[in-house]
Amino acid sequence: MDYVSTRGSAQRQDFRSVTLAGLASDGGLYVPREWPQFSADEIAAMAGLPYAELAAKVMQPFVGDCLTPERLLELTTKAYGRFAHKAVTPLTQFDEKQWLLELFHGPTLAFKDVALQLLGLLFEEFLTGSDQHLTIVGATSGDTGSAAIDAVAGREKIDIFMLHPKGRVSEVQRRQMTSVIAPNVHNIALTDASFDDAQAMVKRMFADTDMTGRFRITAVNSINWARLMAQVVYYFAAAIQLGAPNRKVAFSVPTGNFGDVFAGYVAAKMGLPVEKLIVATNVNDILHRALSTGDYSAHGVTPTEAPSMDIQVSSNFERLLFDAGGRDGAALAEQMKGFEASKAMQLTNAQREGAAALFTSMRADADEMHAAMRWAYENCGKVIDPHTAIGLHAALSADLPADVPVVTLATADAAKFAPAVESAIGVSPTLPPRIADLMDREEACTDLPGTYEAVASFVADNATESPAAA
Numbered sequence: 240m241d242y243v244s245t246r247g248s249a250q251r252q253d254f255r256s257v258t259l260a261g262l263a264s265d266g267g268l269y270v271p272r273e274w275p276q277f278s279a280d281e282i283a284a285m286a287g288l289p290y291a292e293l294a295a296k297v298m299q300p301f302v303g304d305c306l307t308p309e310r311l312l313e314l315t316t317k318a319y320g321r322f323a324h325k326a327v328t329p330l331t332q333f334d335e336k337q338w339l340l341e342l343f344h345g346p347t348l349a350f351k352d353v354a355l356q357l358l359g360l361l362f363e364e365f366l367t368g369s370d371q372h373l374t375i376v377g378a379t380s381g382d383t384g385s386a387a388i389d390a391v392a393g394r395e396k397i398d399i400f401m402l403h404p405k406g407r408v409s410e411v412q413r414r415q416m417t418s419v420i421a422p423n424v425h426n427i428a429l430t431d432a433s434f435d436d437a438q439a440m441v442k443r444m445f446a447d448t449d450m451t452g453r454f455r456i457t458a459v460n461s462i463n464w465a466r467l468m469a470q471v472v473y474y475f476a477a478a479i480q481l482g483a484p485n486r487k488v489a490f491s492v493p494t495g496n497f498g499d500v501f502a503g504y505v506a507a508k509m510g511l512p513v514e515k516l517i518v519a520t521n522v523n524d525i526l527h528r529a530l531s532t533g534d535y536s537a538h539g540v541t542p543t544e545a546p547s548m549d550i551q552v553s554s555n556f557e558r559l560l561f562d563a564g565g566r567d568g569a570a571l572a573e574q575m576k577g578f579e580a581s582k583a584m585q586l587t588n589a590q591r592e593g594a595a596a597l598f599t600s601m602r603a604d605a606d607e608m609h610a611a612m613r614w615a616y617e618n619c620g621k622v623i624d625p626h627t628a629i630g631l632h633a634a635l636s637a638d639l640p641a642d643v644p645v646v647t648l649a650t651a652d653a654a655k656f657a658p659a660v661e662s663a664i665g666v667s668p669t670l671p672p673r674i675a676d677l678m679d680r681e682e683a684c685t686d687l688p689g690t691y692e693a694v695a696s697f698v699a700d701n702a703t704e705s706p707a708a709a
């Protein structure tokens with residue numbers, strides 16, 4: 240399988256190169272040259288497979304010749320062996336229409352583990368036998384950071400520099416990152432910066448030849464294709480349990496950087512019968528405005544009780560604009576250049592129509608988010624986190640055919656956001672025993688001003704130089 244850049248001018252690459260590169264050299268994001276297809280019979284034959292086997296089957300076409308099917312299965316078995324639930328991503332029921340896909344049973348209690356546990360192994364696999372050293376530079380609004388750190392801490396040929404906006408992640412999220420004390424782990428708290436600022440710095444570093452000339456920089460954010468690929472799998476897992484390929488299913492996805500919901504789009508492109516993908520946002524609602532009116536303009540970030548979705552510039556939206564808008568990389572490069580300069584753009588008619596075929600969107604404010612947490616608790620005894628509640632609010636309000644089940648993606652364990660959950664339902668969720676001592680652990684983190692120069696110089700001083708990419 241070859242990959243092309245959404246901005247059209249980077250060379251085609253195979254899966255290994257795309258995984259190690261993270262971002263394309265023209266600043267675009269990699270996407271497969273074409274979407275692999277599964278027939279209805281092939282999807283039906285996936286029913287009942289253990290998660291690791293399903294994952295290997297769904298991902299094999301994306302991986303191509305870069306790993307044998309047997310090796311890929313070994314890696315998925317190892318990655319998902321660390322999950323606290325045998326089903327890895329169990330599907331649970333609210334009522335006859337509403338379902339919940341629990342994606343938070345990995346080591347750091349958020350959906351990011353599903354992809355990052357695998358990505359850590361892929362990096363190691365692809366570095367074996369080479370003299371290269373990877374420098375991961377990532378941005379997090381809370382969950383990617385801890386999942387990525389857990390996946391690579393202690394690995395010999397990898398350093399990780401993780402930027403988070405100081406004071407804008409939950410205490411549990413911060414401690415999950417900063418309490419991992421390892422020589423290759425560097426946590427950076429940016430003062431006076433949002434997640435969007437941090438993400439922009441990460442992308443800038445990929446274009447900084449002073450840095451790329453010395454260090455082999457890569458990404459663990461969902462700009463890295465391998466992240467999205469691994470997230471496609473749980474859409475198959477859930478839909479097949481609910482009757483696919485013979486029944487359509489809708490998904491409601493709490494959305495920030497547009498990675499998780501784009502993975503659902505990919506699943507649909509591969510042949511999974513998806514009725515609708517509901518993009519659920521908090522008050523940082525650029526995606527809701529873009530999908531409902533075509534206006535993609537950033538208004539500044541408002542801190543909320545769902546901090547991981549406090550995002551205005553959604554990296555993966557570019558992948559949708561590329562694919563739904565007719566795959567014209569040169570035109571998209573111009574459009575994105577305009578957006579980067581003005582932080583505003585209008586979707587073209589083709590992009591709007593292409594997106595509307597599968598996506599709908601909804602925005603939830605704090606009251607609606609609290610009400611959804613109460614609905615889940617009072618009707619079903621389920622304690623859900625604020626991000627999941629935004630998805631559930633949208634699922635409960637969506638206008639869908641009566642016979643279509645709606646699956647809300649539960650993206651984090653409620654215990655990561657205990658104060659917000661307690662204020663909504665009066666119950667404070669507790670951390671699982673394996674991290675019950677989190678609040679007592681030692682922390683290590685460097686505060687830096689929110690400027691690119693400060694971050695680049697910190698990375699340059701602490702990263703390991705590497706020969707140029709093979």
Ligand SMILES: Cc1ncc(COP(=O)(O)O)c(C=O)c1O
Nearest residue numbers: 382494495496497498499547650
């Ligand atoms: C708990 C949680 N829910 C939802 C999201 C949004 O997911 P995405 O950025 O893939 O849209 C995030 C962050 O990515 C998150 O950490």
Ligand SMILES: N[C@@H](CCOP(=O)(O)O)C(=O)O
Nearest residue numbers: 379380381382383460461547
């Ligand atoms: N909400 C995310 C933001 C980064 O998203 P990613 O999926 O692109 O890594 C977080 O928790 O860090």
